[in-house]
Amino acid sequence: MSFLDRIDECRVFDDSKYRPFRVEGAEVGLVDHALTDLLADYTEAFHVGRGEIGFAADLKTPSARSRTIAAVLDDLRGRGEIKGWRDEPFPVAASHAAPILFTMERAAVPRFGVRAYGVHVNGVVRDGESLRMWIARRSPNKQTEPGKLDQIVAGGQPAGLGLRENLVKECAEEADIPAKLARRAVAVSAVSYRTERREGLRRDVEFCYDLELPPGFEPRNTDGEVAGFELWPIERVIEAVRDTDAFKFNCSLVIIDFLIRHGFIEPDHPDYVALITGLRGLQA
């Protein structure tokens, strides 16, 4: 196993299996053929063409589209087609900074191959030359990847919050990090990927932050999403990412990016350029 294997696990994608979902000219999703066949029955909601899918022509506003797709998804949920319902509206737009085209239930996002955004925090403790990293173990009750290792704080980007606001909120909920400390997090990078998972097609951009924590700080989970935290020497983190699949798939990418930025993976590594390109070369 190698660092590059972690990246390859995040680019499992077969173009021929999907049809673009377009709204106002922008490709906002990729829908597989099975879901396409289901959606074709909801003619009041969708127009299913040979090369693409879109909303029905009379659904011209974000609120009309959102109401309509909500009814369809509720019906599909009743038929057992949408699993892991979260009751959380997810904003769909042409890009992160663009206006919202409609909102949809978050659980359906990977089924529609819609791009999502999140924040991931590398929580580290420096002590002279030594560097340790706080590692979270995901709760056995999480819907995706229960029990896997994770960043100290990571979360999806919801509608209506700024990235920094979301970061501070997630820091409080997931690790009881006070706002004053959380605000010291430095934006450092983004990783992106497009890959097929059990839940559907994940097309994510994860914004990465480094947060140096004082040696005396102890994270404490408050929202039930984390089973526990451990403070690992960076060497142990390196081995776990390189040699095992103990980390959640996208958390591995965030750590490889960290290792490159801090000189723990050096340019004489034979995969150095492939790693750097692979972490964000692909459009999600």
Add this chain to the structure above:
Amino acid sequence: MSFLDRIDECRVFDDSKYRPFRVEGAEVGLVDHALTDLLADYTEAFHVGRGEIGFAADLKTPSARSRTIAAVLDDLRGRGEIKGWRDEPFPVAASHAAPILFTMERAAVPRFGVRAYGVHVNGVVRDGESLRMWIARRSPNKQTEPGKLDQIVAGGQPAGLGLRENLVKECAEEADIPAKLARRAVAVSAVSYRTERREGLRRDVEFCYDLELPPGFEPRNTDGEVAGFELWPIERVIEAVRDTDAFKFNCSLVIIDFLIRHGFIEPDHPDYVALITGLRGLQA
């Protein structure tokens, strides 16, 4: 002008103008049609096919290829076709870590669209919350981009030296940085690009290092390549890269990468993902 303009200046490329130069199955160069016509006359050296160029079939060893292309380039130099002769053998391989397939005069590298590698050092001085960066002004006598702004230390990767050895050597020559201090440089990233310049097609991977310098250190050029050094507040560096073309084209990319890694460009910048992808998404 914007950060993204700096990246766009590093991806001026028209595929239809070039033919791949292949050696032992690997594409090691991209040759434009004018040079292709010239090379077609050297039938003892090259085989010019419709879709690609290669060495003549009997040139099977690195030394035979190197000797043969040296004679051709010497002839082309006499005809005024290769300018800025450096008398410096450049190793050509399928990738940075791969075995050398042949060597060629460095001045001909962009004419053949051969990939090159280099090291760039961000030399910074921290003082509490403030950050300053040492900026070099290139000598008016440099063959490429005289008078432009540059990193404190940057140089091409020659044959037979490791990256770290080259870094220490360049630090000594370009800025009189003692080896002990130079070895503190941390490998942090790589930027890559493929772009047409006056000298030909530049396809480079630049390995980036951050080096924190003590406030009392004063760089001093010893090889005549730098006209002078200035210590700039990071805000002035940001403005110069974003709003002007004062920096050498690839040095701008190294600085944009630095600004992202250190949180001076944040994810709410509308071009954040495009910048991160553009810095290393393209294969060089």
